[in-house]
Amino acid sequence: MFRLKSISRRRKGFTLIELLVVIAIIAILIGLLLPAVQKVREAAARTQCINNLKQLGLGFHGYHDQNGSLPSNIRPSTTSTVRVRWLTFILPQIEQDNLYRNINQTVNWSDPLNTPFTGSRLKVIECPSAPNGQILDGAPPPEAWTPIVANGDYSGFYGVDPQLVTLGLVPANSGRVDNGAISKSVKLNFGSFTDGLSNTLQLTESAGRPSQYRNGKIVLTANGNNRVNGGGWARPASELNLLKGASADGLTIPGPNAINVTNGEALGTYTAPNGHPVYGVDGTGQIYGFHTGGVNALIGDGSVRFLRQTIDIRALAALVTRNGGEVNIE
Amino acid sequence: MPRIRHLPVLLLAVVAVCCSSCGKADNRKPTFIVSGKVLDGTKPLANVAVVFHPVGEDGPKPRGKTDADGAFSLTTYDTADGAPAGEYRVTLELWLAGRPDEGPSNRLPAKLAKPESSGLQTTISTGSNDLTPFNVKK
Numbered sequence A: 001m002f003r004l005k006s007i008s009r010r011r012k013g014f015t016l017i018e019l020l021v022v023i024a025i026i027a028i029l030i031g032l033l034l035p036a037v038q039k040v041r042e043a044a045a046r047t048q049c050i051n052n053l054k055q056l057g058l059g060f061h062g063y064h065d066q067n068g069s070l071p072s073n074i075r076p077s078t079t080s081t082v083r084v085r086w087l088t089f090i091l092p093q094i095e096q097d098n099l100y101r102n103i104n105q106t107v108n109w110s111d112p113l114n115t116p117f118t119g120s121r122l123k124v125i126e127c128p129s130a131p132n133g134q135i136l137d138g139a140p141p142p143e144a145w146t147p148i149v150a151n152g153d154y155s156g157f158y159g160v161d162p163q164l165v166t167l168g169l170v171p172a173n174s175g176r177v178d179n180g181a182i183s184k185s186v187k188l189n190f191g192s193f194t195d196g197l198s199n200t201l202q203l204t205e206s207a208g209r210p211s212q213y214r215n216g217k218i219v220l221t222a223n224g225n226n227r228v229n230g231g232g233w234a235r236p237a238s239e240l241n242l243l244k245g246a247s248a249d250g251l252t253i254p255g256p257n258a259i260n261v262t263n264g265e266a267l268g269t270y271t272a273p274n275g276h277p278v279y280g281v282d283g284t285g286q287i288y289g290f291h292t293g294g295v296n297a298l299i300g301d302g303s304v305r306f307l308r309q310t311i312d313i314r315a316l317a318a319l320v321t322r323n324g325g326e327v328n329i330e
Numbered sequence B: 001m002p003r004i005r006h007l008p009v010l011l012l013a014v015v016a017v018c019c020s021s022c023g024k025a026d027n028r029k030p031t032f033i034v035s036g037k038v039l040d041g042t043k044p045l046a047n048v049a050v051v052f053h054p055v056g057e058d059g060p061k062p063r064g065k066t067d068a069d070g071a072f073s074l075t076t077y078d079t080a081d082g083a084p085a086g087e088y089r090v091t092l093e094l095w096l097a098g099r100p101d102e103g104p105s106n107r108l109p110a111k112l113a114k115p116e117s118s119g120l121q122t123t124i125s126t127g128s129n130d131l132t133p134f135n136v137k138k
Helices: A002-010 A016-067 A097-102 A313-320 B002-022
Strands: A201-205 A212-214 A217-220 A294-299 A304-308 B034-040 B049-054 B063-065 B071-073 B086-093 B121-124
Touching (some): A016 A201, A016 A304, B034 B049
Antiparallel strands (some): A201 A294, A212 A217, A294 A304, B034 B071, B049 B063, B049 B086, B086 B121
């Protein structure tokens, strides 16, 4: 009887120690859960990114079906002439017909007539893993840089830098300035993809522009002319120009490391009247994504592949060229 | 007691494993700082891509780019780390933007872009190297 009484008194509540133990266990469980939630969020963002690229791939194919060629990335000789990026032409094929009809193609993307539309965000060109919507892109020097156009993260290549041939990193048949899937002046058709559509890279990621990133860290915030040239979804200069690669630290261009090392070269300050001496008025971006271990890439046949950042630049250059005659093995 | 006796051995083993895994996995050659200049007659030449091709062996090709004063420093693995010692053939290229609807082009003679025909040769020695300027006008 005496014993029974003592037990019943004990069961009236929890001791402080018991409560602390329970709280500690809950804390450990939450600690285990949080990284998993982060991982799921990143996986969802990556899937959304793949979906965006697939949409753009369908847009390219839809445009080709209707016009018999891909749109060119028009960049005529002076800044007073009209410049229209390929993305503007395929807007009707990605269900942005209203936006397409509002953009005036007889004036530049930076004209006040167009900036209400080119300055609005376009979800299909934004990778959800990338820092979007914070910085807007602007015109290249010698025009004054004012942030007027919304950013996009997906871009293609004009070709492969011949300096990579001199460095012995790619074979001579890969290193040409005009053998990429995007052309500045010619309306390419699928017949000119002699390597095969499934062996040619159409688009990949170059996120974070116009700010400059190296190996996961921001090194330059765009706030004027000194920035990575490119980013705006309506700008032809958002194309990646030539595949160059960099040293592992991202500082010396060209080099053997092409993915996620740097998102491009900063323009610096210069006074040349026709743009940067090396880049002209073209973009200075490089392949860069905010996914772990690599970037997503749209292939010419409409499929999307994950390119690992450890890929040999020789294999990458073979993928970038549409008519290099390389054997694509990975 | 036996546990405490084994502790230093265990710690040593952990440190050894860490050191071996953190060490350089790739076999990098030791590099020595190299600086030089590229001139066009007496004028400095900017934006020239300078590549050093090792003679008689396959190896990394140190490279550099000239600044506004025509000066360059070589990079082999990390920026401005120099080049391994040895004999090199040197190539020079000057890729500048073309007309806006065209790609960039090399503005220097094509023979300077090939190690067989450039006629430029130099030796990198151990220690700091300050090379005699390369002149594209000869």
